[in-house]
Amino acid sequence: MAYDLEEQEQIDTLKAWWKQYGNLVTWLLIICLTAFAGWTYWNNYQSGQAAQASLLYEELQKSVQAKDNTKVQRAAGDLAEKFGKTAYAPMAALSAAKSAFEAGDLKAAKAQLQWVADHDSGEEYKALAKIRLAGIALDEKAYDDGLKLLSGEFAPEFAGEVADRQGDIYVAQNKIAEARTAYQAALDKTNEKNPGRQLIQLKLEAIGGASAAKVASK
DSSP: OHHHHHHHHHHHHHHHHHHHHHHHHHHHHHHHHHHHHHHHHHHHHHHHHHHHHHHHHHHHHHHHHTTOHHHHHHHHHHHHHHHTTSTHHHHHHHHHHHHHHHTTOHHHHHHHHHHHHHHOOOHHHHHHHHHHHHHHHHHTTOHHHHHHHTSSOOOGGGHHHHHHHHHHHHHHTTOHHHHHHHHHHHHHTSOTTOTHHHHHHHHHHHTTOOOHHHHHHO
């Protein structure tokens, strides 16, 4: 009987606890289950988006190889519109920009690069887009626009490319002193094994800058 009384006390205690906290526990359980269901749905959704974007990106690359710029631009536009949050969208836009540039369509090239600069959250693609936009600005003699694009913050691995492009713009403006400083900075920030380093050196020497060999001998 003592056991039965003890058991009854436990049941009564549980009933009292549930009466006081039951609704709270129920709502917490509902919130947790809803959050888990939402998390599962989002992961499945993201995986599905990435798979579809991957297929569309493959089609874009086939069009690039076929040099069909019209299809390239259409595929890049679809990726940006439907799968803009995936990593494939900025990659597609950069490929589309190159395709448009080679086809002589600077307007489309600029639009694709600007999309990456404005929408991509990754520093790598955004940096590449700005550097290439600055190159187009150089071709269009929009020198101030080009320098403005290169004036922001860039990841250290792009410092050499940024300084090199700045040097090109300064040369076009006939600002030789500034160009020398920029090219020297580009040399200092470019790995010695980088094949582009030799071209930077040649550009520096062409405007009267000291060669690396001369500097080393002093």
